[in-house]
Amino acid sequence: MKLILSFLTFLFCGLSYAFELPSASSQCIVGIADDWNSTHVTLSYFEKNSAGWQQVGGEWKGRLGKTGLVWGRGIHPSPSGATLKKEGDGKSPAGVFDLGGVWGAAESVKKHPKTFYHQVTSRDLWVEDGGSRYYNQFLTLDHEPAEAWEKKAQMKQNDYPQSLKMFIAHNRPPNAVPHGGSSIFFHIWRNGGEARTAGCTTMVEERLRFLIANVDPSRRPLYVLLPRSEYQKLKPVWKLP
Template identity: 60%
Template sequence: MRILLLILALAGHVVAFELPAPSRQCVVGIADGWNDSHVTLTAYEKRGGQWQKVMGPWPGRLGKNGLVWGAGISPAEGQRTKREGDGRAPAGVFRIGGAWGYDATIQKDPKLFYRRITSRDLWVEDSKSPSYNRHVVLDHEPATAWERKQQMRQNDHAHSLKLFIGHNSPPQVVPGAGSAIFFHIWRGGGSKPTAGCTTMPEEKLRQLIAWIDPDQQPLYVLLPKAEYARLRAEWKLP
């Protein structure tokens, strides 16, 4: 009987989530609440086992409808999760990926992926496509309405520089769970919310991209203030 009880106890035990130990760069975004489209951003580095602030805080904007739990490396703490077109930014912990932009070159770590966007670069937001939430490069100029709709280059300054946030990212992309989540330049000097991305002043975005070091396994933590306070110790957040 004791052995059976021990097996049942072990089966029911769930290892708590915490930030991966090798991650030594972290951007933290805090919103006042789930329905708030404003965010305060701060960058941290882990030194001697402790998180230390290195940049910020600075303001940013989120989805027009606020936040909802996303598909990153952290568990979703609620039943409601990010869906395509819901106008909400994904909350949780996410890996930070490569950069895309209109400039021929940008200031960045040599190891950070950067691609200069051409008319043939697509980011697929069609949840019915097998390339959903993936970067695709055409071998021809866009010829159909569908191809033109997926183009990354839209002659839009807000999207002239962006840094990928690993929500619902390959290889485990779930159709309809949200796509094309980036850090990018805000609109109207911060007067306008987004469809789900995190935006900020251009100079802050360029500073952030220049700071990111892929070897440090950078992360983005985005949470409402109350959730951050509740999970900070358990998840070992900055």
């Protein structure tokens, strides 16, 4: 009986975690937190060549959501019955995520030619209203924000931590789940790393600029964020760096 139960447990886990990093992906940012309740993360950057994943440079520190981590909606499978991120829960989404474009206060930024970059103005919005048809989408108005929802969604300006940010494709449109969590980015950390976030991953400006300068959309860059125990368990299964 014990052997049967062990086999069923193995089979169940196998089905839940049947996934590998896409073969087309050859750039990966890895974030490892101590546990699900941690608001701190250790980050590292990897590139894949014929010899496999190779770490480029050393590790650096970052900050996570004020209430820790929870499974997010990315390209990975989440465990059956797992709690998933919700809007306003203060948690950083765990899993494997594609990376999107870059937004910033400056007219330009050092980046790969294929990376999308947009200089933020007062007419730029990022919608976090789970009831909106524009949920978790970037919009540019042809007028200054006037309606209440436009003003609420207006992207921050004159705020150093938000002056440079790269989109982490959690709950990505057009398949965004209403109230499933929005506006998740890499951006500059607040108060020199003393502040927790609302769900984003933050870091010192120098490291963020390093990432933005190096990621190449044609190499399908990914962000893997997991608690240490999950990372160790899933590393050989998901073929993680």
